Amino acid sequence: MEQTMFNPDMESLSLSEQKKMEKDLLLDQINYVYKNSTMYQEKFAKAGITKDQIKNTEDLSLLPFTTKQELRDSQKRLAPFGDFLAAPAHSINRVHRTSGTTGSFIYTALTKNDLDLTHNCGARAFWAAGLRPHHRVVHCLNYCMWMGGYTDHANLETTGASVLPFGVGNARQLIQIIKDAGINVISSTPSYPNHLEKVVKAEFNMDPQELGLELGLFGGEPGLDNPVFRQRMENTWGMKAQNANYGVSDVLCNFASVCPDNYKLHFLGQGALLVQLIDPVTLEDIPVTQGAMGEMVLTHLKKEAQPLVRYRTSDLMEILETGPCKCGRTGFRFRILGRTDDMLHVKGINVFPKGIAMVLENLVPEVTGEFQIILDHPSPYTNLDIKVEHGPHITPDNKIDLKLKIEKKIKETLNFKGRIELVKPDSIERTRMGKARRVIRNYE
Amino acid sequence: MEQTMFNPDMESLSLSEQKKMEKDLLLDQINYVYKNSTMYQEKFAKAGITKDQIKNTEDLSLLPFTTKQELRDSQKRLAPFGDFLAAPAHSINRVHRTSGTTGSFIYTALTKNDLDLTHNCGARAFWAAGLRPHHRVVHCLNYCMWMGGYTDHANLETTGASVLPFGVGNARQLIQIIKDAGINVISSTPSYPNHLEKVVKAEFNMDPQELGLELGLFGGEPGLDNPVFRQRMENTWGMKAQNANYGVSDVLCNFASVCPDNYKLHFLGQGALLVQLIDPVTLEDIPVTQGAMGEMVLTHLKKEAQPLVRYRTSDLMEILETGPCKCGRTGFRFRILGRTDDMLHVKGINVFPKGIAMVLENLVPEVTGEFQIILDHPSPYTNLDIKVEHGPHITPDNKIDLKLKIEKKIKETLNFKGRIELVKPDSIERTRMGKARRVIRNYE
Numbered sequence: 001m002e003q004t005m006f007n008p009d010m011e012s013l014s015l016s017e018q019k020k021m022e023k024d025l026l027l028d029q030i031n032y033v034y035k036n037s038t039m040y041q042e043k044f045a046k047a048g049i050t051k052d053q054i055k056n057t058e059d060l061s062l063l064p065f066t067t068k069q070e071l072r073d074s075q076k077r078l079a080p081f082g083d084f085l086a087a088p089a090h091s092i093n094r095v096h097r098t099s100g101t102t103g104s105f106i107y108t109a110l111t112k113n114d115l116d117l118t119h120n121c122g123a124r125a126f127w128a129a130g131l132r133p134h135h136r137v138v139h140c141l142n143y144c145m146w147m148g149g150y151t152d153h154a155n156l157e158t159t160g161a162s163v164l165p166f167g168v169g170n171a172r173q174l175i176q177i178i179k180d181a182g183i184n185v186i187s188s189t190p191s192y193p194n195h196l197e198k199v200v201k202a203e204f205n206m207d208p209q210e211l212g213l214e215l216g217l218f219g220g221e222p223g224l225d226n227p228v229f230r231q232r233m234e235n236t237w238g239m240k241a242q243n244a245n246y247g248v249s250d251v252l253c254n255f256a257s258v259c260p261d262n263y264k265l266h267f268l269g270q271g272a273l274l275v276q277l278i279d280p281v282t283l284e285d286i287p288v289t290q291g292a293m294g295e296m297v298l299t300h301l302k303k304e305a306q307p308l309v310r311y312r313t314s315d316l317m318e319i320l321e322t323g324p325c326k327c328g329r330t331g332f333r334f335r336i337l338g339r340t341d342d343m344l345h346v347k348g349i350n351v352f353p354k355g356i357a358m359v360l361e362n363l364v365p366e367v368t369g370e371f372q373i374i375l376d377h378p379s380p381y382t383n384l385d386i387k388v389e390h391g392p393h394i395t396p397d398n399k400i401d402l403k404l405k406i407e408k409k410i411k412e413t414l415n416f417k418g419r420i421e422l423v424k425p426d427s428i429e430r431t432r433m434g435k436a437r438r439v440i441r442n443y444e
Numbered sequence: 445m446e447q448t449m450f451n452p453d454m455e456s457l458s459l460s461e462q463k464k465m466e467k468d469l470l471l472d473q474i475n476y477v478y479k480n481s482t483m484y485q486e487k488f489a490k491a492g493i494t495k496d497q498i499k500n501t502e503d504l505s506l507l508p509f510t511t512k513q514e515l516r517d518s519q520k521r522l523a524p525f526g527d528f529l530a531a532p533a534h535s536i537n538r539v540h541r542t543s544g545t546t547g548s549f550i551y552t553a554l555t556k557n558d559l560d561l562t563h564n565c566g567a568r569a570f571w572a573a574g575l576r577p578h579h580r581v582v583h584c585l586n587y588c589m590w591m592g593g594y595t596d597h598a599n600l601e602t603t604g605a606s607v608l609p610f611g612v613g614n615a616r617q618l619i620q621i622i623k624d625a626g627i628n629v630i631s632s633t634p635s636y637p638n639h640l641e642k643v644v645k646a647e648f649n650m651d652p653q654e655l656g657l658e659l660g661l662f663g664g665e666p667g668l669d670n671p672v673f674r675q676r677m678e679n680t681w682g683m684k685a686q687n688a689n690y691g692v693s694d695v696l697c698n699f700a701s702v703c704p705d706n707y708k709l710h711f712l713g714q715g716a717l718l719v720q721l722i723d724p725v726t727l728e729d730i731p732v733t734q735g736a737m738g739e740m741v742l743t744h745l746k747k748e749a750q751p752l753v754r755y756r757t758s759d760l761m762e763i764l765e766t767g768p769c770k771c772g773r774t775g776f777r778f779r780i781l782g783r784t785d786d787m788l789h790v791k792g793i794n795v796f797p798k799g800i801a802m803v804l805e806n807l808v809p810e811v812t813g814e815f816q817i818i819l820d821h822p823s824p825y826t827n828l829d830i831k832v833e834h835g836p837h838i839t840p841d842n843k844i845d846l847k848l849k850i851e852k853k854i855k856e857t858l859n860f861k862g863r864i865e866l867v868k869p870d871s872i873e874r875t876r877m878g879k880a881r882r883v884i885r886n887y888e
Contacts, residue, residue: 080625090578092606095625107625109606134534143587143594143611145621150587150609153594162536162553165594167587167611177589181524181539181551 004328006127006159007120010270011329015322018330022274023057025301030054030063033307036086039074040309057274060299061285065278066311071106071250080107087111087304097145098249106250108147111304115154117272118253122155122245124268125257128329129244130215131185133160138178140188141220142168147253148220152245155254156187156217171199178211190218190241193233209238219245219254225335226357228364230263246336248313251298256334259327264320267331274299276310277317280340281350288332293318293350295340314340316352342439344373346381346416353438355414356386363409365391366402370428375441383417386410390422448772450571450603451564454714455773459766462774466718467501469745474498474507477751480530483518484753501718504743505729509722510755515550515694524551531555531748541589542693550694552591555748559598561716562697566599566689568712569701572773573688574659575629577604582622584632585664586612591697592664596689599698600631600661615643622655634662634685637677653682663689663698669779670801672808674707690780692757695742700778703771708764711775718743720754721761724784725794732776737762737794739784758784760796786883788817790825790860797882799858800830807853809835810846814872819885827861830854834866 005011013021033040034051044050047064054062074082081092087109094115096108110118131137137156143149143165156163164181166174175196177183186193193208193216200208216239218224224233224243233241246256246265255269267275277286277294286294296317300307316337324330337352344351353373360367368389376385390402403420410418429437449455457465477484478495488494491508498506518526525536536553543549554562575581581600587593587609600607608625610618619640621627630637637652637660644652660683662668668677668687677685690700690709699713711719721730721738730738740761744751760781768774781796788795797817804811812833819825834846847864854862873881 089580089606090604092580093601093604095580095606095608097608097621097625112604136533136536136539143609144614145609150594150597157537160534160537160556162533162539164539164541165587165589170588177541181541 006124008328011124011128011268011331012324013270013330015330018270019057021271022301025271026057026060026274026299027054029299029301029303029307030309032304033086033309037307038078038083039070040084040307060274060276060310063310065283065297066308068106068250068312068314071308072104075107081109081306082107084306084308085109086307092305094151096147096151096249099146108250109305114303114305115151117302118151119154119158121252121269121272122152122247122254123158125245125254126156126159126161126217128257128259128266128268128327129217129242130240130260131156131159131161131217131244135161135185135215136164136181136183137161137185137187137217138164138166138174138181138183140166140168140174140186140192147247147249151253152187152219155245161185171196172203175200175204175211178213182212184212185215185217186213186239187217187244189221190223190229190233190243191221193237193241197236208236211237213237213239215239216241217244218242219247222336225354226369227361228369248296248298248311248315251300251308251311251313256331259325259329261326262333264333265335266325266327266329266333268329270331272301272303274301277319278312280312280316280343281345288319288322290319290322293337316340316343344375344381344384344439345379346384349414349416351384351414351416356410356418357438359409359413360388360406363406366394367391367406368425370430372428372437373439375439375443377443383419385421386418387421387423387428389425389428392425394422450568452772455568455572455712455775456768457714457774459774462714463501465715466745469715470501470504470718470743471498473743473745473747473751474504474753476748477530477753481751482522482527483514484528484751504718504720504754507754509727509741510752512550512694512756512758515752516548519551525553525750526551528750528752529553530751536749538595540591540595540693543590552694553749558747558749559595561746562595563598563602565696565713565716566596566691566698567602569689569698570600570603570605570661572701572703572710572712572771573661573686574684574704575600575603575605575661575688579605579629579659580608580625580627581605581629581631581661582608582610582618582625582627584610584612584618584630584636591691591693595697596631596663599689605629615640616647619644619648619655622657626656628656629659629661630657630683631661631688633665634667634673634677634687635665637681637685641680652680655681657681657683659683660685661688662686663691666780670813671805672813692740692742692755692759695744695752695755695757700775703769703773705770706777708777709779710769710771710773710777712773714775716745716747718745721763722756724756724760724787725789732763732766734763734766737781760784760787760798788819788825788828788883789823790828793858793860795828795858795860800854800862801882803853803857804832804850807850810838811835811850812869814874816872816881817883819883819887821887827863829865830862831865831867831872833869833872836869838866 074084091111092109093112094110098105139153141148200206230241244257245254247254256265276297280295286292296313296315298311317334321333337354370389372387374385406420518528535555537556538554540552583597585592644650674685688701689698691698700709720741724739730736740757740759742755761778765777781798814833816831818829850864
């Protein structure tokens with residue numbers, strides 16, 4: 001029988017088994033943090049919490065949040081790894097730095113045990129997305145510093161697949177190698193195949209399907225959640241295009257992926273991470289139940305080098321399903337709605353650009369899917385002005401109907417009033433990745 | 445007590461223990477090759493040898509050699525890994541391609557067991573060169589395809605040291621990271637620190653010593669065997685500069701390194717490789733004894749994916765010492781004299797450019813160490829014309845004496861007649877790596 005999961009013991013844990021494991025691991029981890037992490041010793045003391053008060057997973061809410069800014073400050077106080085480093089320096093085995101803009105990056109240190117768990121969770125994700133030991137993968141992410149290069153390569157290898165390190169650039173050479181080395185899986189950013197497609201056609205005079213790729217494992221950028229984009233990629237290359245390595249680099253490289261049965265991200269960090277949700281405005285806990293939305297808050301369950309407690313990821317998450325998936329995995333399914341910075345308040349309703357994107361995706365080909373929210377003044381808002389590209393076959397006569405239809409759908413689905421201005425296809429400027437900027441602020 | 449070896453069981457094996465282990469492993473390996481490798485099945489049949497004839501290490505000489513051209517031909521017959529692939533395709537876990545010139549590269553496939561042995565031997569080499577778990581290394585080799593990037597990173601990590609993947613380019617960013625991340629070891633080509641030195645001085649207005657590097661682990665290029673070059677690097681950076689990762693990419697990533705006591709390459713591939721020497725002209729075996737010189741021939745002792753038997757490396761090796769080293773390692777010490785292609789026959793004597801280099805190094809500062817052999821016609825030769833750069837302080841009056849002195853030393857040491865033409869310092873054109881081309885052929 002085919003092995004459908006990389007680590008079935010973890011991936012198919014029942015909810016009660018998972019809760020028990022989480023409790024045991026968390027209490028040990030909190031003890032470890034109290035003992036070894038100077039930053040947390042000070043944070044806990046300041047919050048007036050002692051470790052004896054933490055007896056259950058629920059007691060975690062007594063502990064303060066951790067923010068990215070605190071990690072930066074900690075690494076300024078004690079360069080390079082911060083006073084949240086809880087393991088001796090000689091036990092560190094790999095070091096990454098997030099790319100970040102100047103000054104905003106974080107150095108991530110991992111011990112051998114941290115690496116083993118990282119690779120195990122990463123392999124669960126790639127396996128869930130369809131990777132198997134018989135596959136031959138070319139890994140096309142930059143190997144400089146960040147986790148996407150070296151650590152993702154190691155995650156791919158942990159599945160048992162054959163992995164060839166390639167990196168970025170040299171598209172022509174890459175295509176030659178895909179042909180010559182019998183590569184059937186590509187691992188890259190979702191925007192890269194578009195570039196390769198041009199080179200395949202122009203310089204090899206080939207149809208991309210002739211290259212024989214069966215599977216694309218994508219991460220590091222959004223884009224693949226757009227079903228039109230994904231379907232076009234699958235049709236062009238004849239391969240399954242999978243969102244295969246979602247993670248939060250300050251916390252854990254990869255811990256979520258889609259499965260072949262269900263194009264939704266499955267949580268696969270069992271034993272490594274505890275996931276909580278909070279309202280990013282009130283900071284109140286939101287139970288992780290079907291339909292819940294909130295900012296994802298992560299706590300390490302078993303981390304030696306830089307354990308984090310109640311880390312605010314700034315990622316807005318919606319829980320889609322909590323029962324077992326058809327694939328047998330029990331981790332909840334979710335989607336990322338955007339960043340807390342993207343969230344807009346419209347008459348007390350939280351609006352995410354991604355919500356609007358999802359409404360418009362269902363209206364393709366009447367619209368192209370591209371849009372921009374135009375803000376003329378700061379929050380609060382009573383309604384939102386939205387420029388929407390209509391589809392190529394819309395006549396002037398259809399426009400009024402289409403405008404009303406979109407406004408109605410937005411009201412029904414997202415519960416706020418959007419004032420739609422229809423514009424021509426391709427008239428909204430695209431970024432390098434081929435996506436429009438979603439929010440335009442026309443005020444100081 | 446400090447652990448002086450990464451794998452003392454292997455690195456301090458007595459000669460008799462090593463011979464016994466080699467015999468046991470070799471007989472198993474030859475059985476495996478007979479059973480699983482189509483290319484060798486055909487080669488052995490053609491040579492009229494059956495596996496029952498191989499009962500001892502010495503019987504290996506009955507088996508035919510393998511050349512790089514045969515590997516290329518094999519990979520043309522059966523792309524991409526050749527009909528010398530002896531393991532099932534699904535067991536391959538990493539794939540490399542040697543850089544090579546167009547068409548001349550080899551795809552190297554490794555199983556998980558092959559990788560474990562590769563990393564173990566690589567870690568022995570880095571540990572011998574001085575790397576320890578408390579060190580923090582930045583790895584500055586290109587991660588694209590070849591072993592030097594990804595596999596050397598994994599070898600470094602296997603020692604337990606902290607390793608940050610960097611790659612090539614962005615010298616300014618690299619220097620900033622060395623400063624910020626407390627890096628104390630650099631792993632790169634030996635020519636790279638020269639470039640970094642300029643950037644440190646010009647853009648950071650710093651003395652390279654202020655960066656705090658303690659150790660340089662070098663490989664991938666020659667250059668470091670020149671004691672003048674090495675001494676200058678050590679003085680400039682205040683670090684120990686070690687030749688730390690010698691290997692043959694078609695066979696085993698790294699299996700030799702210098703130790704802190706003895707700037708000579710130690711063989712560290714115990715349990716992975718059997719080393720033999722042959723005369724590259726007569727193809728006769730030469731015993732591996734102190735002072736022996738010949739082409740290095742390698743046989744895998746425990747390789748699953750692409751086992752090689754009697755592989756001619758084209759590297760000319762001189763055995764320097766066979767007793768135990770002061771460091772406790774028992775692997776023989778050697779140096780590489782060049783490539784078989786560089787070997788010249790002068791009145792029946794084999795002459796290597798490296799031999800001339802070593803004679804001249806002992807005459808610095810009367811000479812700079814740079815020279816060129818000028819050939820006006822093809823082999824055979826009765827003597828060699830050699831342009832030699834004299835040192836900066838040589839007066840016209842000294843020149844005749846110096847010329848005679850060099851000719852005498854060459855005759856005494858290398859046993860052939862060299863006709864020396866002295867030229868000015870820096871008058872011989874250097875390559876990008878700062879070395880002169882050693883042999884100039886002025887004929888078609």
